[in-house]
Amino acid sequence: MKNIFKLLGLMIVVFSINMACSSDDSTTSTDDIDGSDDEVVTELHAAFAEFNTDAVTVMLSDDGTEIYIETTGFPNHTSIYWETDHALYIDEPTVTKTTQDTYIGGGTGEASSFTVDATPNLTGSTVATQLNTIGIAVSGAAIFNDQEGAGDLDQAAGSLDYNGAHKGPGVYHYHLEPRSISNDDDKLVGILLDGVFIYGRRDYPSNDYPTDLDASGGHFGPTPHNPDGEYHYHIINEEYNAPLYGYDEAIVLFAGPFQGY
Ligand SMILES: [Zn+2]
Ligand SMILES: [Zn+2]
Known part of the structure; x- marks a missing residue:
């Protein structure tokens, strides 16, 4: 049947x-x-044109209901977490690496794949985010929520690079607004695993901070990739108190809950 x-x-x-x-x-x-x-x-949604094609492959399922996303997990921007002889390595004196010998591409590697709904199920019910990958950024690297291990980010903040990312033994991942991708603007940051795209702190086309966001930072409205409007998330414009963070402003990327599952 x-x-x-x-x-x-x-x-x-x-x-x-x-x-x-x-x-x-x-x-x-x-x-x-x-x-x-x-x-x-x-x-495929027009927003997928923004993804780093060196890292990310996106395919629509034959029946048009799911999107398959494969990534190397390697971002196309600089970080202290690259190996020191890598072209994208930079020294970040204010960052204390999680462990000294960890680097992007080392250890267990970063490659991963996910299947997300081609259209989010916006039924009004929500699903909490989990530790581990909750989305893929346009750079190709993973998006995590505002938790580290069993606790919040406070202690881990000292190891976050200028993109609000770090790597332990697992994948290199963002916890905070990734400045190389979006820096207090309306740019596309990535897609979360519920199939909803996430944009920077400012709204399109007004360039103002949106004032009608739900608890997840989402609302319905136009985006640079869909002028007709669709449900999308924004990075919520709220500073996170992280005294150990080596840079000025810590803005959580996405804390959840998912609205599109
Ligand atoms: Zn982390
Ligand atoms: Zn918006």
Whole structure:
């Protein structure tokens, strides 16, 4: 029975591809067997053009309901966490590395892959973020929440580089606003695992700080990649008190909860 619905979904994808010449609408919807309205996407969201193609590969599933994201995990910007002979290595005197011998590409490596919904399920229910990767930044590196191990970021803040990122034994990851990607502006930062894109602290096109954000930093409105408007997150414009952080302002990237699962 389920296969029939999958087949129906595929037929609708093929149909809407044929219709694409005469219509700007790149989505259509089909009723799932469970009654939920799964939106079928026929082309990748324009925002994916911003991702670092040296690190990130993005593919749409055949049935148009999921997006497969693969990344090397290597960011395309400088950090103290590169090996000292790497072209992107910089010294950051105010940063105390998590462990002295850790570097991007060393140890367990960074490559990973994720499948996210092609269209977030904005049902109003929320899901808490977990330790570990909660999203992929446009640089190719991982996004983490505001927790380190079992606690908050306070003690770990001293090891964060100028992009608010560090690497222990696992992947190199951002906890704070990644200045190389977005620095108090409206730029795209990445996509979270619930399929919602996250942008910088300022809104598009006003360039003001949005005032209608929900608890996750999300709202519905235009983005640089969708002038018609869609639900998206912003980095919330609130300074995090982190005395050990080696740089001026610590702004948490995303604390959650997810709104799109
Ligand atoms: Zn961390
Ligand atoms: Zn916005």
